[in-house]
Amino acid sequence: MENTLPHYELFAIRYATREARRADHFIGGDPHDGPMPMDYFLWVAVGPERTFVIDTGFRAEVAAMRGRTFLRCPVEALALVGVDGARVQDVILTHLHYDHVGNFHRFPTATFHLQEAELAYATGRYMRHPRLAHSFEIEDVVGVVRLNFARRVMFYDGPAELAPGVTLHPVGGHSAGMQFVRVHTRRGWVVVASDVTHFYENMASGRPFTTAFHVGKMLEGYDALRAHAASVHHIIPGHDPLVMRCYPAPTSNLEGIVARLDVAPDETLLPT
Numbered sequence: 001m002e003n004t005l006p007h008y009e010l011f012a013i014r015y016a017t018r019e020a021r022r023a024d025h026f027i028g029g030d031p032h033d034g035p036m037p038m039d040y041f042l043w044v045a046v047g048p049e050r051t052f053v054i055d056t057g058f059r060a061e062v063a064a065m066r067g068r069t070f071l072r073c074p075v076e077a078l079a080l081v082g083v084d085g086a087r088v089q090d091v092i093l094t095h096l097h098y099d100h101v102g103n104f105h106r107f108p109t110a111t112f113h114l115q116e117a118e119l120a121y122a123t124g125r126y127m128r129h130p131r132l133a134h135s136f137e138i139e140d141v142v143g144v145v146r147l148n149f150a151r152r153v154m155f156y157d158g159p160a161e162l163a164p165g166v167t168l169h170p171v172g173g174h175s176a177g178m179q180f181v182r183v184h185t186r187r188g189w190v191v192v193a194s195d196v197t198h199f200y201e202n203m204a205s206g207r208p209f210t211t212a213f214h215v216g217k218m219l220e221g222y223d224a225l226r227a228h229a230a231s232v233h234h235i236i237p238g239h240d241p242l243v244m245r246c247y248p249a250p251t252s253n254l255e256g257i258v259a260r261l262d263v264a265p266d267e268t269l270l271p272t
């Protein structure tokens with residue numbers, strides 16, 4: 001069965017970054033504080049028949065408002081791997097935080113794939129608490145509600161296979177309807193963790209990221225990532241600058257902008 005699955009090409013595109021400290025990224029802080037920058041990505045799986053865009057980044061205006069360094073428009077950057085946002089048919093939203101759903105309006109022909117629990121969370125009782133609401137842009141949330149009325153959102157209530165070689169896995173934790181994506185590539189299944197683990201180190205040390213809805217589910221999310229990957233070298237964290245360093249660019253002019261995740265990483269740079 002496995003060997004009949006299509007092989008997807010899989011890319012990470014880095015569109016923004018910010019300076020930060022180690023203590024910003026772990027609940028309880030970090031005893032060895034120092035710089036720990038954070039990158040912002042979207043991901044694309046290009047198969048023989050279908051293309052899946054995984055998350056849609058944020059806009060320049062939101063970057064300015066939130067003090068992020070905007071490197072390039074994530075939707076325009078899709079052209080670097082031969083994908084035209086205007087023609088994309090499928091967008092997977094791992095969750096609805098501002099840095100993952102900001103450009104939904106730039107995909108006019110797409111269906112959006114989302115866990116039902118995520119929209120319930122983003123429109124529900126907890127959004128009266130700034131601690132949880134600050135990760136959402138209200139216009140994004142309202143925009144997804146409008147997309148639903150336009151019959152352009154597919155909701156899932158559990159794991160799902162979108163196509164042979166592309167599967168969704170809800171774990172909650174960081175956000176109530178957080179899901180990760182598994183993509184079949186020529187090196188086997190690769191797990192696009194998104195914010196199930198922001199950095200390799202959150203998962204490796206069992207210390208969740210500071211934006212947390214349910215800490216217990218975040219910890220179990222790390223176990224779920226491991227259970228769905230052949231090794232840690234098949235798991236792609238959502239915000240770790242190491243991804244750009246240990247995976248090669250498709251061509252040398254895309255160094256630091258696009259990384260190929262369907263080829264083996266430089267394991268010497270990665271935690272075991």
Ligand SMILES: [Zn+2]
Pocket residue numbers: 095097135174175195
């Ligand atoms: Zn998030």
